[in-house]
Amino acid sequence: MSNRRREIIEYIDKREPVEAGGEVSDQADRLTSIYDSDTYGLNAMRETLPSHCYKKxxxxxxxxxxxxxxxxxxxANGMKEWAIKQGATHYCHWFLPLNGLAAEKHDAFVSIFPGEEKLLLEFSGMQLIKGEPDASSFPSGGIRSTWEARGYTVWDATSPAFIRREKNGAVLCIPTAFCSWTGEALDQKTPLLRSMEYVSNESLITLNLLFNETHKRVFPTLGIEQEFFLIDRKFYLARPDLVNCGRTLIGARPPKGQEMEDHYFGTMNSRIISCIQEVEWKMWRLGMPLKTRHNEVAPGQYEVAPIFERANVAADHNMMLMxxxxxxxxxHGLVCLFHEKPFAGVNGSGKHNNWSLSTDGGSNLLDPGHTPSQNARFILFLxxxxxxxxxxADLLRASVAVPGNEHRLGANEAPPAIISIYLGKELDTVVNNIINSTDIQAPTSDDMNLGVSGFPPLPKDSTDRNRTSPFAFTGNKFEFRAVGSSQVVNFPCIVLNTIVAESLKYIRDSILSEMKNTNRQTAFNKVIKETLSAHNRVIFNGDGYSDEWKDIAKSRGLQNLPTTPEALVNINSEKNIKLFKESSILSPVELESRQEILFEIYNKSIKIEANSLYDIISTLVLPSCFQYQKSVADSLNSIMPFLQSQKSFCQPNAQFSLLSELVEAINNLTESNQKxxxxxxQSKETKxxxxxxxxxNQTIIPAMNDVRKYSDHLETIIDDSIWPIPKYSEMLFLR
Structure with missing residues (x-):
C-alpha cells in the first residue's frame, strides 16, 4: 500500500489507549459526589445564595x-464566586445561532477600581441577564443586514450555567437566548422556549377544563439518543473529503462491511471505551444523566443516550455532548464524525428524539391510564x-431536512421520508375500536413466557418497536427517529411542541362546543371518534421500507418528500405561517428567515462537496491512475521486443485487457469530472x-454520483501501493 497509508496503520498498531486518569479510574462511588459539580445548579445555588434568593x-x-x-x-455574585473557585477566569453567554453550532464570546471577570490601578473581579446582574455579541456575521435569513450588527443574548435561567475546563483554565458558560436589536429571534433556543410555554399552557387548560386536574406546569421532555462514528485521526487528516465535508465522497465498498452483523452491541474496543468513559465523566460533572453506551450497527459506529430531561436542558446538554x-x-487520537452518512454502504447515524409531556408533579401524560379518567386523558393526548x-407531516419532514439526511432517510437504518405513526398492535386496536364504536379497553401489560424453567415472568410491553417508523409510540413516549445525528434538536422539538399544542386546543374547543348540547362524556366520545376517523390515515404499523408502503401512502394522500429542497419549500406555506403566527412561536419574518437559512446551508454544503470532489479527483485520484496506467504500459513495452522475436509465445492478454479497462475507466472519470x-x-447563474x-439536487448530485462510480471502480483495480487515500476497510476496522 502507499507509504502514507502504511505509516498510519503502523502507528495505530503500536498506539496504546490514552489513560484518561483522575476520576475516570477512581471508584464508581465517587460518581454521586461529582455529578452536577460543574454546573451552577440547585446544589451550588443553595451553598452560595441567601435563602430567600435561592427560593426565588x-x-x-x-x-x-x-x-x-x-x-x-x-x-450573579454567587455564580461568580462559585465559578472562580472552579478555576474560571472568564464567562461567556453560550447560545445557539442558526448555523448549527454553539457560539460564545469570552469576557474576563476583571475590572479596574476607579482612580486606582487595582484589579477587581466583578460580575453584575446586568452582565448575567444581558449580553451584546456582534450579530452581523451569523445567519439571519435576511432579518439583519451585515451593517446592522447589534444583537442581544438573554439569560435562560431554567438551564444551569456550567464550567467548561481547558488545559490552561476554565470558562463559565451561561446558556442564553439570542435575538436581534429589532426583537426577532436569531437562535434555536428562543422559539423552543416559546413552544414549551405554548404546549404547557394548552395542556394545563385542557387538563383543568376536561379532567379537573390542576398543575402549575407541563414540560415537554426529551431523551436524545446520539449516534456517531469514531475513526483514527490520521486517517481523517489523509481524507480531504472528511476534513471539508464530514463524509467520504469516494470510496469503494470493502470486502467486509456490516453484513456479518457482528459489531452491533459487540464488545467495545479498549481505545474506544477509554474515550467514551472520559466523555461520560465530563458529562456527569455537567449534570447530563448519560446512561447508555454501545456499539451501533456499522463498524466504527457508536451510540450514547441519557435519561429524559426537560426539552431545553436536554437540547443544551446534547450540544455540550457533541x-x-x-x-x-x-x-485520544480519534475523530468523531456526526455526519448522517459518512460512509456509503453502511448504516448512517441518527439522533432519535424520545419526546413526551410531563406535569410538574412528575406525571407522564403519555402513560396509558390505570383508571377510566387517566385512560381518557391518555386517549385525548394520543x-x-x-x-x-x-x-x-410536512413540517415534521422539513424539521429534519438537512443535507446529510438525504443519504440516510429511507435506507436500512432509518425511517422513510414519508411521515407516519407507529402505535403497535394493541394500541392500534384501541384506536380502531373507538372509530368503530366498540368497547374501549385500556392497553394492558401481559407476561411473556420464554419457555425456560427458572426464568422469572417478564412484563410484556404494550407495543413492539418499529425501526422503520419515523414517529413510533414506545410505551410512554414517542420516538422521532428521523432526526439527523448532526442536527440541533431544537427545531424538530419546536415543531412537535407547537403542532401538539394547536391540536390540543382544537380538540378541547371542539369538546367544549359539543358540551353546549350534550353531556361531557358524550361530547368527549364524539369528538375523539371524529378526530381519529379523520386522521387515522397517518397510522401505519407495517414495514416502512417496503414498496407496498409507498403505494399505500400515496393512496392515502400522504406526502413522500425524499429530498431536502422538496421538504423545505413547505415551511412557509400559508398553513404553517398561520400556525406559528397564531401561537406566537415564530413570526412570518422569523419563519421565512429559517427557511432561507436552511436553503443556504443546503446549497453551501452541496457546493463544498462538489468542489471538494472535483479537487480530490483532479489532484489525487487521476495522478495515481495515470501512474498505474503508465506502469502497466511500461510492463507491456518491456516485453514487446521479446514477443516480436518469438511469434509463437503466449500473448499477455491479461495485461492488454487491464490496460484497456484502465484507459476506458480513466477517460470516463476525466469526462465526468469535467462535466x-x-x-x-453553471450553478452560479441561478438567481x-x-x-x-x-x-x-437534480444536476450536481447526479453528476457527483457519476464521478464516484468511476472513481470507486478504479479503486478496485489500481495497485494498492499507489492508491493515495485511506480505504474503507482501513478506516472502519482499524482502531
Whole structure:
C-alpha cells in the first residue's frame, strides 16, 4: 500500500489507549459526589445564595416563571464566586445561532477600581441577564443586514450555567437566548422556549377544563439518543473529503462491511471505551444523566443516550455532548464524525428524539391510564398527537431536512421520508375500536413466557418497536427517529411542541362546543371518534421500507418528500405561517428567515462537496491512475521486443485487457469530472437560493454520483501501493 497509508496503520498498531486518569479510574462511588459539580445548579445555588434568593431562583427553574431583576445581582455574585473557585477566569453567554453550532464570546471577570490601578473581579446582574455579541456575521435569513450588527443574548435561567475546563483554565458558560436589536429571534433556543410555554399552557387548560386536574406546569421532555462514528485521526487528516465535508465522497465498498452483523452491541474496543468513559465523566460533572453506551450497527459506529430531561436542558446538554465528544476524541487520537452518512454502504447515524409531556408533579401524560379518567386523558393526548402529525407531516419532514439526511432517510437504518405513526398492535386496536364504536379497553401489560424453567415472568410491553417508523409510540413516549445525528434538536422539538399544542386546543374547543348540547362524556366520545376517523390515515404499523408502503401512502394522500429542497419549500406555506403566527412561536419574518437559512446551508454544503470532489479527483485520484496506467504500459513495452522475436509465445492478454479497462475507466472519470466542473460553473447563474437548491439536487448530485462510480471502480483495480487515500476497510476496522 502507499507509504502514507502504511505509516498510519503502523502507528495505530503500536498506539496504546490514552489513560484518561483522575476520576475516570477512581471508584464508581465517587460518581454521586461529582455529578452536577460543574454546573451552577440547585446544589451550588443553595451553598452560595441567601435563602430567600435561592427560593426565588429555584421557583424560576422549576416553573419557568419570570426572574425578579432585584435578585439578579445576588445570583450573579454567587455564580461568580462559585465559578472562580472552579478555576474560571472568564464567562461567556453560550447560545445557539442558526448555523448549527454553539457560539460564545469570552469576557474576563476583571475590572479596574476607579482612580486606582487595582484589579477587581466583578460580575453584575446586568452582565448575567444581558449580553451584546456582534450579530452581523451569523445567519439571519435576511432579518439583519451585515451593517446592522447589534444583537442581544438573554439569560435562560431554567438551564444551569456550567464550567467548561481547558488545559490552561476554565470558562463559565451561561446558556442564553439570542435575538436581534429589532426583537426577532436569531437562535434555536428562543422559539423552543416559546413552544414549551405554548404546549404547557394548552395542556394545563385542557387538563383543568376536561379532567379537573390542576398543575402549575407541563414540560415537554426529551431523551436524545446520539449516534456517531469514531475513526483514527490520521486517517481523517489523509481524507480531504472528511476534513471539508464530514463524509467520504469516494470510496469503494470493502470486502467486509456490516453484513456479518457482528459489531452491533459487540464488545467495545479498549481505545474506544477509554474515550467514551472520559466523555461520560465530563458529562456527569455537567449534570447530563448519560446512561447508555454501545456499539451501533456499522463498524466504527457508536451510540450514547441519557435519561429524559426537560426539552431545553436536554437540547443544551446534547450540544455540550457533541462538543465534548469531538474534543475528547481528538485527545485520544480519534475523530468523531456526526455526519448522517459518512460512509456509503453502511448504516448512517441518527439522533432519535424520545419526546413526551410531563406535569410538574412528575406525571407522564403519555402513560396509558390505570383508571377510566387517566385512560381518557391518555386517549385525548394520543388523539391530539395523531391529528397533529397528520396535518403537519410536512413540517415534521422539513424539521429534519438537512443535507446529510438525504443519504440516510429511507435506507436500512432509518425511517422513510414519508411521515407516519407507529402505535403497535394493541394500541392500534384501541384506536380502531373507538372509530368503530366498540368497547374501549385500556392497553394492558401481559407476561411473556420464554419457555425456560427458572426464568422469572417478564412484563410484556404494550407495543413492539418499529425501526422503520419515523414517529413510533414506545410505551410512554414517542420516538422521532428521523432526526439527523448532526442536527440541533431544537427545531424538530419546536415543531412537535407547537403542532401538539394547536391540536390540543382544537380538540378541547371542539369538546367544549359539543358540551353546549350534550353531556361531557358524550361530547368527549364524539369528538375523539371524529378526530381519529379523520386522521387515522397517518397510522401505519407495517414495514416502512417496503414498496407496498409507498403505494399505500400515496393512496392515502400522504406526502413522500425524499429530498431536502422538496421538504423545505413547505415551511412557509400559508398553513404553517398561520400556525406559528397564531401561537406566537415564530413570526412570518422569523419563519421565512429559517427557511432561507436552511436553503443556504443546503446549497453551501452541496457546493463544498462538489468542489471538494472535483479537487480530490483532479489532484489525487487521476495522478495515481495515470501512474498505474503508465506502469502497466511500461510492463507491456518491456516485453514487446521479446514477443516480436518469438511469434509463437503466449500473448499477455491479461495485461492488454487491464490496460484497456484502465484507459476506458480513466477517460470516463476525466469526462465526468469535467462535466461536474461545468455544472459547478453553471450553478452560479441561478438567481435564488430556492432555485439553486433544486438545480444542485437534480444536476450536481447526479453528476457527483457519476464521478464516484468511476472513481470507486478504479479503486478496485489500481495497485494498492499507489492508491493515495485511506480505504474503507482501513478506516472502519482499524482502531
Amino acid at each position: 431562583i429555584r421557583e424560576v427553574m422549576a416553573t419557568g416563571s419570570t426572574l425578579d431583576p432585584q435578585i439578579a445581582d445576588m445570583v 462538543d465534548i465528544l469531538k474534543s475528547v476524541a481528538t485527545k 388523539t391530539a398527537i395523531i391529528r397533529a402529525v397528520d396535518i403537519h 461536474l466542473l461545468n455544472l459547478i460553473k 435564488s437560493e430556492h432555485e439553486l437548491s433544486f438545480f444542485l
